[in-house]
Each structure stands twice: as C-alpha cells, then as structure tokens.
Amino acid sequence: MKIHPILQIALLAVACLMCACQNGYLKKAPDKSVLVPETYADFTALMDNMTVFNNSPALQEIGSDDYRTGDAGFTALTSELQKNSYIWAADIYEGQPCPDWNMPYQQVFYANIVLDGLAALKPAAAEQESWNTARGSALFHRAFAFYNLAQLFAAAYDPASAGTLPGIPLRLTADVNVKAGRGNLKQVYDQVIHDLTEADQLLPGQVAYKNRPSKTAAEALLARVLLSMGDYTRAATYATAALSRNHNLTDYNGLDTLAANPFPYIPAADNPEVIFYDKLISYGFSSSTRTTVAPDLFSLYAADDLRRPVFFAGSGPNTYFKGRYTGFRLQLFGGLAVDELFLIRAECLARQGKTGDALADLNTLLKSRWRTGTYQDFTVSSKDELLKKVLLERRKELVFRGIRWSDLRRLNKDPAFATTLSRTVAGKSYTLAPGDKRYLFPIPQQELLANDIEQNER
CATH class of the missing domain: 1.25.40.900 (Serine Threonine Protein Phosphatase 5, Tetratricopeptide repeat)
Known part of the structure; x- marks a missing residue:
C-alpha cells in the first residue's frame, strides 16, 4: 500500500530505532522532530504499513506440538533461535535479538505516535469519524501487540495471582524517555481490555481492507483475550457481538x-x-x-x-x-x-x-x-x-x-x-511438562541490560 511521503522519514527513523533494539528497544531515542504525521491520512498510512503491523510472534508455534522435525531437518536449521525454541532451551537467543519481542514493541511505538498525535488535534464535526477510526485502530493495534507479548513473556492469566506476577512493559506514550517497568499481569490485561473496549466504540463495523481493524475485529479479539482469562461469560458476549456482524463460514x-x-x-x-x-x-x-x-x-x-x-x-x-x-x-x-x-x-x-x-x-x-x-x-x-x-x-x-x-x-x-x-x-x-517455567520465554538479554527489568525464570 502507498505510504504518505511525509512519513518516509518517520518510518526510516523508526527503522533505525528498531535496529538499536539490539541494545534495548528504549535505549536510543529517535529524533522527534522527524516524526511528523499530522493529518488523518498520515495516521492511516502509518498504520497501513504492513511490514510493521499485521505481524504476530511465531516462536510459540515452533515450541508447541503442531510441528515435528527429524534430525536432518533440525540440523539444517541455520537459526539457533529456532532450534532453541524447538527444544525449549534455557538460553534461546544466545545473544541475538528477538523479533518476537521487537516487532510487537515496534507496533506499540507506531500506535503511540498516532495516539499522541491525535491527542493534540481538535477534530471538527466533519472530521470526527476519521479521528475516531484512527484512534480506534491505534488502540486495537496496541492491544493486540500487548496481548501477543503477554502470551510469550508473561505467565498464563490466573485471577488469583495476576496482581502479583510480573507482566510486560506497558508503553503508553511515544516518548521513549518515559520508563516502563514490567508492572504486574493484571495491569497488562486491564490495559488490553481497556484499549479494545474503547476501540470497539470507535471503529466502523466494516472496513475496505482487512488489514485494518473494525468493530468486529475488536470484539473478536476481546473474545479471545477474555477466553484466555477464563472469563467465559464476557468472552461469549463479545463472540456473539462479532458473530452478529459476520458469521460467514467457508464450505x-x-x-x-x-x-x-x-x-x-x-x-x-x-x-x-x-x-x-x-x-x-x-x-x-x-x-x-x-x-x-x-x-x-x-x-x-x-x-x-x-x-x-x-x-x-x-x-x-x-x-x-x-x-x-x-x-x-x-x-x-x-x-x-x-x-x-x-x-x-x-x-x-x-x-x-x-x-x-x-x-x-x-x-x-x-x-x-x-x-x-x-x-x-x-x-x-x-x-x-x-x-x-x-x-x-x-x-x-x-x-x-x-x-x-x-x-x-x-x-x-x-x-x-x-x-x-x-x-x-x-x-x-x-x-x-504442564506448568513448566519454560512456558515463559526469556526476556531478551539486551532488554534487561538497557532497561533494568526482571528476567523470567527458566
């Protein structure tokens, strides 16, 4: 998809920031003066960048029980990251960066650029729908990224322990000088639900392209999140809401x-x-x-x-x-x-x-x-x-x-x-085994050194 020219510099700056993720995703701040999306078209173009958005972690798929590979296939793998994930090694990264950590936080950064930019605008009546859609989309993308991160780098949700178990860093602003510790797991899920609930109120029921979030998508993701939390009543409610708009099944x-x-x-x-x-x-x-x-x-x-x-x-x-x-x-x-x-x-x-x-x-x-x-x-x-x-x-x-x-x-x-x-x-x-500590992927070492956050036990 086309990207607005004014954003090309911004995207380059963000790409440079993510290259610096080898030293922690927050260690080096980009030059805020070049991050200048100003119009609703700019914000939409930023979120239409499918090299950043519309990508989710995959190491958990390698670690699950869908796949098998023999000795020859395992040996042929050139990536130690993939090999180590397959055998649930204690040290997965061996000093290398982790795309499954970096990519979602890149999405969070982009989403926060949009949210910070929209907060500075006062939309006219004719612009309100565009403002709503842009904000709802950014909230959806941020929530999806936080949820995906929590599936790898935080414990499975349990209401009895969620308030005491470590979560993931919740970046809620594009200002990289603002520190974000891990907080707790309850805060993570509360933020995801908060973002998606607001997105549900702001997004349109239908979208022209399915890489863009819709009201149906927000409700479907809420159903997934709430199911993972064991909140079966609300999960069913949101699944029903989404199905009321799209219940098409392919024969x-x-x-x-x-x-x-x-x-x-x-x-x-x-x-x-x-x-x-x-x-x-x-x-x-x-x-x-x-x-x-x-x-x-x-x-x-x-x-x-x-x-x-x-x-x-x-x-x-x-x-x-x-x-x-x-x-x-x-x-x-x-x-x-x-x-x-x-x-x-x-x-x-x-x-x-x-x-x-x-x-x-x-x-x-x-x-x-x-x-x-x-x-x-x-x-x-x-x-x-x-x-x-x-x-x-x-x-x-x-x-x-x-x-x-x-x-x-x-x-x-x-x-x-x-x-x-x-x-x-x-x-x-x-x-x-069930409940094994290796169901939590380790936080990348560069992140620990750069931001002084707690490591997961393995």
Missing part, C-alpha cells in the same frame, strides 16, 4: 483439496471467514520441507473431514501443512476469523452448562468442514463430554495459527486437559 466442499493453496491469497483477495488479516513472523522452520505435521495431530482427522485434505498434503512422515488462511505457503495466518468465534462461544457455553446452544455452534461449524452428506450432528450425554469435544475440535480447527501455545498454557491448569509435550533430537529426549 470446504467448495474448495480444491488438491490445490497447493486452497484459500484465497489475502489481502489481495477476500476470504469472507477472515475478520482481521494478520500473519505470523516468517521463520524458515515453518516453511521448511523438512518440517512436518505432528503425527498425533494428523491422526485426529476422520476420512470424511475435509480439513484433512484441505489443511494437509504429503503422506506419512512427510505430511506438511498447507491450509493457511493467508493463502500463501510461506505465511502462517495469525489473525481473527469466524471459525475461532464459533469455537470460543461453544466452549464458553459448554462451560456454563448451556449444552443445546454450545452444540448448535459446534455442529454449525463442523457441517461446513465435512464432506457433504457425511456429517451427523454431534450429541452428548454430559457437560464434560461436550467440553472435551469442543476442545478437540478447537485443536483440529485452529492449527498453525500461533494459538496452540496459549491454549496449552490455560488448559494445563486443568488436570483433565493437561498435556506433556515431548520430542527427540539426535537421540536426546526433551519434555515440557
């Missing part, structure tokens, strides 16, 4: 199961099921031909479940994932989509004992995924059976989207759904 019977990319290429083409376009940071691990689908994951799909041929290609130990909602093999989808909303609401309703409504959501989704005429509505005899089924379908539907790590963290707190991860490399076995 997989209409897809070419033999295609290398079964889904349309976003953002150039439209996938009506996608609410907000976002991709995971590109790592060679996810696109390597030597990286395959975990066999226990592939075995979950029945023969008439079209997700099997739509999501996967190859066979046996050479099965790989192709069902990216980005429509491009080298980019994993990290955004928000309708299928996730149906599963969020189904889980919340199941946990609340609303069996009929939960079953309706689950069956609606699955009918669009199975070969025509083969799916029979799922029925249950107990609340526990229903919840187990919903979580199983969540596992099968939302694969390779960066979501599994967060699900493992929250579900590991329940012995009924706790999972121990394991893998073997060069004859050595590695395990990640």
Whole structure:
C-alpha cells in the first residue's frame, strides 16, 4: 500500500530505532522532530504499513506440538533461535535479538505516535469519524501487540495471582524517555481490555481492507483475550457481538483439496471467514520441507473431514501443512476469523452448562468442514463430554495459527486437559511438562541490560 511521503522519514527513523533494539528497544531515542504525521491520512498510512503491523510472534508455534522435525531437518536449521525454541532451551537467543519481542514493541511505538498525535488535534464535526477510526485502530493495534507479548513473556492469566506476577512493559506514550517497568499481569490485561473496549466504540463495523481493524475485529479479539482469562461469560458476549456482524463460514466442499493453496491469497483477495488479516513472523522452520505435521495431530482427522485434505498434503512422515488462511505457503495466518468465534462461544457455553446452544455452534461449524452428506450432528450425554469435544475440535480447527501455545498454557491448569509435550533430537529426549517455567520465554538479554527489568525464570 502507498505510504504518505511525509512519513518516509518517520518510518526510516523508526527503522533505525528498531535496529538499536539490539541494545534495548528504549535505549536510543529517535529524533522527534522527524516524526511528523499530522493529518488523518498520515495516521492511516502509518498504520497501513504492513511490514510493521499485521505481524504476530511465531516462536510459540515452533515450541508447541503442531510441528515435528527429524534430525536432518533440525540440523539444517541455520537459526539457533529456532532450534532453541524447538527444544525449549534455557538460553534461546544466545545473544541475538528477538523479533518476537521487537516487532510487537515496534507496533506499540507506531500506535503511540498516532495516539499522541491525535491527542493534540481538535477534530471538527466533519472530521470526527476519521479521528475516531484512527484512534480506534491505534488502540486495537496496541492491544493486540500487548496481548501477543503477554502470551510469550508473561505467565498464563490466573485471577488469583495476576496482581502479583510480573507482566510486560506497558508503553503508553511515544516518548521513549518515559520508563516502563514490567508492572504486574493484571495491569497488562486491564490495559488490553481497556484499549479494545474503547476501540470497539470507535471503529466502523466494516472496513475496505482487512488489514485494518473494525468493530468486529475488536470484539473478536476481546473474545479471545477474555477466553484466555477464563472469563467465559464476557468472552461469549463479545463472540456473539462479532458473530452478529459476520458469521460467514467457508464450505470446504467448495474448495480444491488438491490445490497447493486452497484459500484465497489475502489481502489481495477476500476470504469472507477472515475478520482481521494478520500473519505470523516468517521463520524458515515453518516453511521448511523438512518440517512436518505432528503425527498425533494428523491422526485426529476422520476420512470424511475435509480439513484433512484441505489443511494437509504429503503422506506419512512427510505430511506438511498447507491450509493457511493467508493463502500463501510461506505465511502462517495469525489473525481473527469466524471459525475461532464459533469455537470460543461453544466452549464458553459448554462451560456454563448451556449444552443445546454450545452444540448448535459446534455442529454449525463442523457441517461446513465435512464432506457433504457425511456429517451427523454431534450429541452428548454430559457437560464434560461436550467440553472435551469442543476442545478437540478447537485443536483440529485452529492449527498453525500461533494459538496452540496459549491454549496449552490455560488448559494445563486443568488436570483433565493437561498435556506433556515431548520430542527427540539426535537421540536426546526433551519434555515440557504442564506448568513448566519454560512456558515463559526469556526476556531478551539486551532488554534487561538497557532497561533494568526482571528476567523470567527458566
């Protein structure tokens, strides 16, 4: 997309700042005199920069149980960061910068530039909608970045301990001279919910391009956040609100199961099921031909479940994932989509004992995924059976989207759904038990030295 000329200098300055992230993302201040977006078009152009926005962390996907790689594939990896993430090493970075930390904070910095700039403007009546959209978009992007950071660098949310566990630095201004410590986890989630709730009031219901946030996207992200917090009542409320505007599900019977990319290429083409376009940071691990689908994951799909041929290609130990909602093999989808909303609401309703409504959501989704005429509505005899089924379908539907790590963290707190991860490399076995401290990625060393913040235990 085109970027306003006046912003090119600003973007260069920000890029220089992020290069300095090897010494901490706040160590070197940019020259504020060149950061001069002044109009609503400028602010929009700044947030349309998809090299910065519409990117989410991906190391958690490497560390989860979606992927497998053999000894040859592991050896072929040239990145120690990816190798160490795969085996849950104590030292992941080995002195190198971490894109999964730097990229979200770059997004926060850009969003804060917009928010600070808008605070200095007094919009006329004819400009109010533009002001609202710009502010709502910046709040959404900042909230998404904070939430993503919390999934890697802070503990899973528990209301009993959130007020005492360390959070992440909450940068709420573009002024890099303002220090931000880690605070606590409750403050992080309170800020994310605050930003998204305001964004929901400001954003339009529909947007021309799905790389831009909408009211539906704000509500979908709120549903995801609240589910991770165990707030099932509010998560269901926001999922319902988002579904009231977009409940489109793609009938997989209409897809070419033999295609290398079964889904349309976003953002150039439209996938009506996608609410907000976002991709995971590109790592060679996810696109390597030597990286395959975990066999226990592939075995979950029945023969008439079209997700099997739509999501996967190859066979046996050479099965790989192709069902990216980005429509491009080298980019994993990290955004928000309708299928996730149906599963969020189904889980919340199941946990609340609303069996009929939960079953309706689950069956609606699955009918669009199975070969025509083969799916029979799922029925249950107990609340526990229903919840187990919903979580199983969540596992099968939302694969390779960066979501599994967060699900493992929250579900590991329940012995009924706790999972121990394991893998073997060069004859050595590695395990990640429920509640292991290695579910928290370490804060990059450069950040610790530059800003004097607390490290995560590993």
